[in-house]
Amino acid sequence: DADVTQTPRNRITKTGKRIMLECSQTKGHDRMYWYRQDPGLGLRLIYYSFDVKDINKGEISDGYSVSRQAQAKFSLSLESAIPNQTALYFCATSDAQGAFPDTQYFGPGTRLTVL
Amino acid sequence: AQSVSQHNHHVILSEAASLELGCNYSYGGTVNLFWYVQYPGQHLQLLLKYFSGDPLVKGIKGFEAEFIKSKFSFNLRKPSVQWSDTAEYFCAVTRFGNEKLTFGTGTRLTIIP
Numbered sequence: 472d473a474d475v476t477q478t479p480r481n482r483i484t485k486t487g488k489r490i491m492l493e494c495s496q497t498k499g500h501d502r503m504y505w506y507r508q509d510p511g512l513g514l515r516l517i518y519y520s521f522d523v524k525d526i527n528k529g530e531i532s533d534g535y536s537v538s539r540q541a542q543a544k545f546s547l548s549l550e551s552a553i554p555n556q557t558a559l560y561f562c563a564t565s566d567a568q569g570a571f572p573d574t575q576y577f578g579p580g581t582r583l584t585v586l
Numbered sequence: 587a588q589s590v591s592q593h594n595h596h597v598i599l600s601e602a603a604s605l606e607l608g609c610n611y612s613y614g615g616t617v618n619l620f621w622y623v624q625y626p627g628q629h630l631q632l633l634l635k636y637f638s639g640d641p642l643v644k645g646i647k648g649f650e651a652e653f654i655k656s657k658f659s660f661n662l663r664k665p666s667v668q669w670s671d672t673a674e675y676f677c678a679v680t681r682f683g684n685e686k687l688t689f690g691t692g693t694r695l696t697i698i699p
Contacts, residue, residue: 577630577631
């Protein structure tokens with residue numbers, strides 16, 4: 472499913488480096504999300520965006536920032552990477568159903584390793 | 587705080603066995619419920635979802651789930667599993683007016699041929 476794409480797919484970096492993960496979608500959805508997945512913890516929400524001018528923190532936003540450059544693009548930055556940010560990162564999009572977000576569609580993930 | 591519990595961390599079954607994976611959530615208001623599947627090396631895909639109506643919902647690949655409001659549960663079932671069902675399964679919940687999709691910790695399912 473190429474509706475949601477993420478780059479890079481894998482990245483190894485060193486502590487203190489700035490890293491940007493990019494997400495693009497062709498589904499035409501307004502809502503976009505960034506999650507991280509850690510073994511035994513499921514997925515946790517980092518940031519989400521309703522549209523280009525609306526950015527919101529999720530449950531674990533410390534150490535991360537985001538930019539919504541266009542409806543179709545939502546990037547995640549680690550300003551100064553640390554080893555406990557080693558994880559699998561997923562971007563997702565969704566449409567809205569009234570006050571309920573609808574099904575979320577996930578990208579293939581970026582595996583980030585911070586040494 | 588809203589939480590989702592999946593008590594089975596790893597389930598091992600033989601092909602053709604029946605499957606039931608448990609999911610319980612803590613929020614008492616109106617919720618939307620989802621099951622996602624993650625096959626090895628792949629991204630999460632939607633198996634099925636419940637928004638309203640018939641509490642027994644059917645999804646792809648022969649999976650179904652039953653919403654029991656009184657038990658705050660949304661268990662996933664399949665009558666006869668296949669080797670290709672080997673994957674990790676995540677239950678997720680979102681509630682009215684809240685953008686957050688809360689995931690359970692996942693259940694790893696291994697099917698032995």
